[in-house]
Amino acid sequence: MTRALADEMTHDHAGRLARAKAECSAAGIDALIITPSADLRYLVGYEAPQLERLTALVARAADGPVLVVPELERPRAASTPAGGLVDIVGWRDGEDPYALVRGLLADGRTYAVSDRMWASHLLAFREALPGSGFLRASAVLSKLRVRKDASEIALLSKAALSADESFRRITEEGLEGRTEEDVARSLQRHLTETGCESAAFWIVGSGPNGASPHHEPGDRRIGASDTVVLDFGGRAGGYCSDLTRTVSVGEPPGEAKEVHSIVQEAQEAAFRAAGPGVPAEEVDRAARRVIDGAGFGNAFFHRTGHGIGLDEHEDPYVVEGNGQPLEPGMCFSIEPGIYLAGRFGIRIEDIVTITGDGVARLNHAPRELTVVS
Amino acid sequence: MTRALADEMTHDHAGRLARAKAECSAAGIDALIITPSADLRYLVGYEAPQLERLTALVARAADGPVLVVPELERPRAASTPAGGLVDIVGWRDGEDPYALVRGLLADGRTYAVSDRMWASHLLAFREALPGSGFLRASAVLSKLRVRKDASEIALLSKAALSADESFRRITEEGLEGRTEEDVARSLQRHLTETGCESAAFWIVGSGPNGASPHHEPGDRRIGASDTVVLDFGGRAGGYCSDLTRTVSVGEPPGEAKEVHSIVQEAQEAAFRAAGPGVPAEEVDRAARRVIDGAGFGNAFFHRTGHGIGLDEHEDPYVVEGNGQPLEPGMCFSIEPGIYLAGRFGIRIEDIVTITGDGVARLNHAPRELTVVS
Numbered sequence: 001m002t003r004a005l006a007d008e009m010t011h012d013h014a015g016r017l018a019r020a021k022a023e024c025s026a027a028g029i030d031a032l033i034i035t036p037s038a039d040l041r042y043l044v045g046y047e048a049p050q051l052e053r054l055t056a057l058v059a060r061a062a063d064g065p066v067l068v069v070p071e072l073e074r075p076r077a078a079s080t081p082a083g084g085l086v087d088i089v090g091w092r093d094g095e096d097p098y099a100l101v102r103g104l105l106a107d108g109r110t111y112a113v114s115d116r117m118w119a120s121h122l123l124a125f126r127e128a129l130p131g132s133g134f135l136r137a138s139a140v141l142s143k144l145r146v147r148k149d150a151s152e153i154a155l156l157s158k159a160a161l162s163a164d165e166s167f168r169r170i171t172e173e174g175l176e177g178r179t180e181e182d183v184a185r186s187l188q189r190h191l192t193e194t195g196c197e198s199a200a201f202w203i204v205g206s207g208p209n210g211a212s213p214h215h216e217p218g219d220r221r222i223g224a225s226d227t228v229v230l231d232f233g234g235r236a237g238g239y240c241s242d243l244t245r246t247v248s249v250g251e252p253p254g255e256a257k258e259v260h261s262i263v264q265e266a267q268e269a270a271f272r273a274a275g276p277g278v279p280a281e282e283v284d285r286a287a288r289r290v291i292d293g294a295g296f297g298n299a300f301f302h303r304t305g306h307g308i309g310l311d312e313h314e315d316p317y318v319v320e321g322n323g324q325p326l327e328p329g330m331c332f333s334i335e336p337g338i339y340l341a342g343r344f345g346i347r348i349e350d351i352v353t354i355t356g357d358g359v360a361r362l363n364h365a366p367r368e369l370t371v372v373s
Numbered sequence: 374m375t376r377a378l379a380d381e382m383t384h385d386h387a388g389r390l391a392r393a394k395a396e397c398s399a400a401g402i403d404a405l406i407i408t409p410s411a412d413l414r415y416l417v418g419y420e421a422p423q424l425e426r427l428t429a430l431v432a433r434a435a436d437g438p439v440l441v442v443p444e445l446e447r448p449r450a451a452s453t454p455a456g457g458l459v460d461i462v463g464w465r466d467g468e469d470p471y472a473l474v475r476g477l478l479a480d481g482r483t484y485a486v487s488d489r490m491w492a493s494h495l496l497a498f499r500e501a502l503p504g505s506g507f508l509r510a511s512a513v514l515s516k517l518r519v520r521k522d523a524s525e526i527a528l529l530s531k532a533a534l535s536a537d538e539s540f541r542r543i544t545e546e547g548l549e550g551r552t553e554e555d556v557a558r559s560l561q562r563h564l565t566e567t568g569c570e571s572a573a574f575w576i577v578g579s580g581p582n583g584a585s586p587h588h589e590p591g592d593r594r595i596g597a598s599d600t601v602v603l604d605f606g607g608r609a610g611g612y613c614s615d616l617t618r619t620v621s622v623g624e625p626p627g628e629a630k631e632v633h634s635i636v637q638e639a640q641e642a643a644f645r646a647a648g649p650g651v652p653a654e655e656v657d658r659a660a661r662r663v664i665d666g667a668g669f670g671n672a673f674f675h676r677t678g679h680g681i682g683l684d685e686h687e688d689p690y691v692v693e694g695n696g697q698p699l700e701p702g703m704c705f706s707i708e709p710g711i712y713l714a715g716r717f718g719i720r721i722e723d724i725v726t727i728t729g730d731g732v733a734r735l736n737h738a739p740r741e742l743t744v745v746s
Contacts, residue, residue, distance in 0.1 A: 002554065002591045049574070052686050072675045075585035075714075093676040094693050119495045120488035120509050136493050181375065201422070212448035218375045302445045303466040313425050320467050
């Protein structure tokens, strides 16, 4: 057994499958077709690599669920919770797996496919099932996945605490004279040594590179009085963390200090705005009001946050135009930033969860501008 | 600059874009729409994460190429070879990127999308471009990507040699008493310390677990006289390696020795069958004849191999039914196996490349049954 599989055992997959079936019936969807993705793991606990050989869960509104797998992956699939939940049907290289799925379904119906299914698979299903309509599975699955239960929040917390501890370790190591790539490697190691089974991503944007929000760590050497944006996360039982802190190498220049305090105030305002019943966009507006008011509106050119779970980015999105009311169990990032091209960038990000009567942070790393050596 | 970006500079992206454009014109395809994938990296040298925010290269047959990116990723995209090759157009959170792409195209035409585009993006393009037809981009791009040039073979060789050296190191370490997960972690470290920028996958199937070809390493402790299937690879400049060797902990039982020698003979027969002009399926048949002849036909239930490059699995597939003639520059795996459920499995895999007049191995790790402590 793998560690990830042990974590998987803590989830109620049977309940999830039953709720997905009910949602499909209510929405007039005849079946979900789910290829390897967070959706597949969520529903049947099977973490499978997305490859050209078709693996697909066919969850029908009127019938039992079937997992179609390449014959050579049957033992792997059967050893996961899927083995006790669904019928597993194997196909061999040279056979047509789309025809096999067609045999489980009917033409001219409505099917929902996982949002991250490869186009090559979707185009093959369209040919195999002529006259059928295809929708995104998130139309039904997002309703289930967006509200995390206790077993999910426990894993999101574990991943968040691993990110917090990784941040503590990297600040103790010091940054001056190191390349961004070297710091990124350290962050990856800290994540896997503090509770995550894997590191998922690592942004290290030093000095002017910090003004590129998704900067890829390179060979720039971090210097004295640089600010450095550290944005990284890993996975615990598949559930993600995503933490951003901006640090200063030695005493920060006055402007970096000033901009950091504006971003910190915006992050705090967004946090205080969140709670059950509040539209997601109100959280975005709360952060934006602070930054606009300080005259940096044009330098905050991304949304305030995104949901997080088995996917790094998922519903709910904290963005203008999303009036979806926040509900208990929703988990998402709050991550305003200010980016001054050619100079520096500042971002502060925590993962938070909506509770019965408010909101709680899953991250506890200090949000003040940390000075490192 | 990152190490991967330095490798990227060795490729002729402008030539690739021009050839893709010519292939589209010839095939009656009005544009390629390429989201983050090996296709995108191949054409413009931009390695981007596939996310819900749309990044898409729109390569039109009748016009210049445009790269649509989230505004927050513009600096990252511009710092890659794409910056000098295509127009970059940014969009901000809250705007509709599909409408932006529609503005570059026309309704009622034929478009080819990257095979690994997410269904959510493809379904959005279908709505944004009513009456248009959508095909897989591999219809044109496979012709380009399947024949590797010298700069690509150099990176595939580098990745292959890193896998060979990682195998040497793991055999020197010894396996007895270790868990599969622990051995998998060692393999990952060896790959990144011997020339790969990242480890891509790692199968460690010990004893009966070796009979599951895609076994996920777990907490099974490797014992004396176990055979262990080690199948792993990493990436050098984005190009993959994929090596399998089966080892024996201490002196192997007679049957494992016998089965190993059959698989080794099958691997050798397939290698000798390969060469320019030979249909891919003939290589599969050569391996299968040996294993069928020894009476283990039912225990070899997967194809003999797959192409390899920027994707772990890509054209050409070495499988019955694929009559595509092999051409110089094609690179693929030869990996027959025999799997005896509940007992053990044996697989031997090398990456090979078709030359002007024959075939050459990129892997040089010993193919004999290696005895380890």
